[in-house]
Amino acid sequence: MRRALHLLLLVGVLAAPVAAGPAAAAADKPARVVSLNLCTDQLALLLADPGQIVSVTALGARPEESLMAERAAGLALNHGDLEEVLPLRPDLAIAGRYTSRFTAAALARLGISVLELAHAESFADVRANIRRVAAALGTEARGAALIAAMDRRIDRLRRAADALGPAPRALIYRAGGHTLGPDSLAGAVLTLAGFENAAEAYGIARFGDVPVDGVLALSPDLLIVGVYRAEGPSLARDVTQHPAIRAHGVETLAVPTRRWGCGVPAALDVAERLIAWRKAWEAGS
Amino acid sequence: MSATILDAPRRAEPPFGLLLAGLGAAALVAAGIGLLGDRLSADAVAGFAALLGTHPDAAWDILIEVRLPRVLLGAMVGVTLGLSGAALQGWLRNPLAEPGLIGASAAAALGAVIAFYFGIADWLRFALPAGGTLGALVGLGALLLLVGRDPSTLTVILAGVAVSAFAAALTQLALNLAPSPYAALEVITWMMGSLANRSLEHLWLALPLTLVGWALLAGTGRALEALTLGEDAARSLGVRLDRLRWRIILGVGLSVGAAVSVSGVIGFVGLVVPHLLRPLCGYSPSRLLPASALGGAALVLVADAAVRTLSPGPELKLGVVTALIGAPFFLMLLRDVRRRGA
Numbered sequence: 001m002r003r004a005l006h007l008l009l010l011v012g013v014l015a016a017p018v019a020a021g022p023a024a025a026a027a028d029k030p031a032r033v034v035s036l037n038l039c040t041d042q043l044a045l046l047l048a049d050p051g052q053i054v055s056v057t058a059l060g061a062r063p064e065e066s067l068m069a070e071r072a073a074g075l076a077l078n079h080g081d082l083e084e085v086l087p088l089r090p091d092l093a094i095a096g097r098y099t100s101r102f103t104a105a106a107l108a109r110l111g112i113s114v115l116e117l118a119h120a121e122s123f124a125d126v127r128a129n130i131r132r133v134a135a136a137l138g139t140e141a142r143g144a145a146l147i148a149a150m151d152r153r154i155d156r157l158r159r160a161a162d163a164l165g166p167a168p169r170a171l172i173y174r175a176g177g178h179t180l181g182p183d184s185l186a187g188a189v190l191t192l193a194g195f196e197n198a199a200e201a202y203g204i205a206r207f208g209d210v211p212v213d214g215v216l217a218l219s220p221d222l223l224i225v226g227v228y229r230a231e232g233p234s235l236a237r238d239v240t241q242h243p244a245i246r247a248h249g250v251e252t253l254a255v256p257t258r259r260w261g262c263g264v265p266a267a268l269d270v271a272e273r274l275i276a277w278r279k280a281w282e283a284g285s
Numbered sequence: 286m287s288a289t290i291l292d293a294p295r296r297a298e299p300p301f302g303l304l305l306a307g308l309g310a311a312a313l314v315a316a317g318i319g320l321l322g323d324r325l326s327a328d329a330v331a332g333f334a335a336l337l338g339t340h341p342d343a344a345w346d347i348l349i350e351v352r353l354p355r356v357l358l359g360a361m362v363g364v365t366l367g368l369s370g371a372a373l374q375g376w377l378r379n380p381l382a383e384p385g386l387i388g389a390s391a392a393a394a395l396g397a398v399i400a401f402y403f404g405i406a407d408w409l410r411f412a413l414p415a416g417g418t419l420g421a422l423v424g425l426g427a428l429l430l431l432v433g434r435d436p437s438t439l440t441v442i443l444a445g446v447a448v449s450a451f452a453a454a455l456t457q458l459a460l461n462l463a464p465s466p467y468a469a470l471e472v473i474t475w476m477m478g479s480l481a482n483r484s485l486e487h488l489w490l491a492l493p494l495t496l497v498g499w500a501l502l503a504g505t506g507r508a509l510e511a512l513t514l515g516e517d518a519a520r521s522l523g524v525r526l527d528r529l530r531w532r533i534i535l536g537v538g539l540s541v542g543a544a545v546s547v548s549g550v551i552g553f554v555g556l557v558v559p560h561l562l563r564p565l566c567g568y569s570p571s572r573l574l575p576a577s578a579l580g581g582a583a584l585v586l587v588a589d590a591a592v593r594t595l596s597p598g599p600e601l602k603l604g605v606v607t608a609l610i611g612a613p614f615f616l617m618l619l620r621d622v623r624r625r626g627a
Binding site for chain 1: 336340342343344346347350351352401402403404406407463464465466467468470471474481482484485486599
């Protein structure tokens with residue numbers, strides 16, 4: 001269930017359009033675009049012309065969830081329900097592959113263009129998703145510029161990481177002991193920053209759970225703790241705060257999940273932060 | 286006087302000291318399995334022994350900070366449930382009375398959930414066991430109001446079902462209203478119980494109230510003994526029944542409330558254990574109390590070891606195992622009760 005929740009929360013981008021609207025001519029841009037998913041909200045707001053987006057999700061307007069919340073001001077907010085979206089008379093809907101599936105399918109049946117995107121699990125996925133959303137919005141030039149800027153930043157970060165010493169071992173640790181392996185976007189950010197992903201040593205490639213005793217057994221140099229809405233108490237949150245982790249002296253770094261939960265270029269901010277941590281760690285040890 | 290009561294139904298039961306020693310040994314063996322057993326089955330983590338060789342400090346921390354609290358909490362919860370079950374059965378003279386079935390556990394879970402998910406326990410850690418205890422006491426109060434002055438076997442069980450169902454519904458409601466998105470997914474942990482990811486902090490939080498509850502319940506042996514002769518006879522022997530009632534309600538409320546607040550609802554332990562041990566104790570309520578305490582600890586620890594080592598995939602909830610053992614037992618007892626009533 002935790003995994004399902006995770007997917008629901010984080011799903012963003014990519015896949016084939018479920019149905020191309022009958023009259024979707026490439027030349028004219030869609031003028032009334034709705035986004036049905038927190039991650040597609042952020043991509044759409046990055047790439048769209050002013051006024052092109054008419055609605056994003058309620059999550060996408062909350063600064064504690066979305067990196068693009070300020071740009072959502074004044075837009076209609078939806079919860080992925082058909083009855084909220086239909087009165088907006090959208091000509092394009094952008095949905096995540098695992099969220100609002102009923103709404104996306106119903107919109108497609110009604111002849112509205114639907115772009116369905118899978119969650120980005122790598123930088124290649126982020127590029128592909130940006131291209132796909134930009135193409136659907138008719139803002140290809142903006143998409144290309146965004147990708148170019150992202151690639152330049154990736155190169156810069158890689159050089160900064162390569163200039164440092166041996167790779168520390170890090171484990172991403174989220175509510176309930178959830179972790180991400182190298183075949184995930186967060187894993188790619190970790191690798192870019194020059195870390196060894198301890199989840200791999202635990203046999204996890206994409207995602208999985210590591211119990212508290214597993215964390216102690218792995219004894220990573222850094223535990224990157226991120227809890228979605230950490231202000232609300234839950235048993236899942238308390239796993240990341242287990243006294244044994246402190247007692248064992250595992251160093252922790254808090255990185256809010258929103259910072260790298262979605263496949264947007266701003267996820268690279270985390271790589272920047274992780275490289276800064278490595279510099280301090282090497283100076284200290 | 287009480288010596289004759291003890292002697293009357295004596296059959297071929299084992300010496301009492303030996304029984305206690307055996308139950309204690311069973312609990313210790315189960316605790317040992319709990320300390321040894323682990324779920325580190327992934328390729329790279331070859332096992333605890335290997336870890337002990339390569340990273341002794343990590344192995345030591347796993348033992349002391351992760352597994353030991355789990356075993357100690359299991360023992361604490363087991364003692365509480367066994368003792369409460371034995372005391373309730375003796376007091377109500379009802380073989381089906383048990384903290385889970387009479388609704389005390391579910392009400393305790395409601396109190397703990399409210400204290401935990403709405404940030405009260407973040408602000409004051411002790412609010413967690415206090416919330417559980419308050420919930421259990423409210424649940425017991427509701428039960429007594431529903432039962433009135435006629436605590437017949439089936440009335441108590443029916444009232445318990447009502448209290449349990451209401452408390453469970455309110456718990457689900459509270460979890461849905463809680464600010465954390467994970468709360469609604471954690472209802473199973475509260476309804477079926479689990480000792481996973483507990484720490485020594487939970488033990489220190491729950492232990493004070495639990496110990497007070499144990500002390501109250503442990504002192505009821507003589508009164509329960511007299512009560513086997515009926516209320517009038519007990520009164521004539523100098524037992525103050527109103528005082529006994531408060532002792533048992535407070536004892537169960539404090540210990541079960543604190544236990545549930547750190548483990549969730551673990552059902553049927555308080556039903557099965559006193560029942561299995563009663564013939565071995567010569568049907569003496571005062572002997573049944575310590576025997577059930579140790580037996581409860583043994584059963585919970587065995588169930589927890591089973592949950593950890595036998596779970597396919599994600600770990601099973603502890604209450605699943607105790608219910609698998611206890612529910613058929615409950616049906617069997619119900620059949621006996623009906624037969625005797627008919």
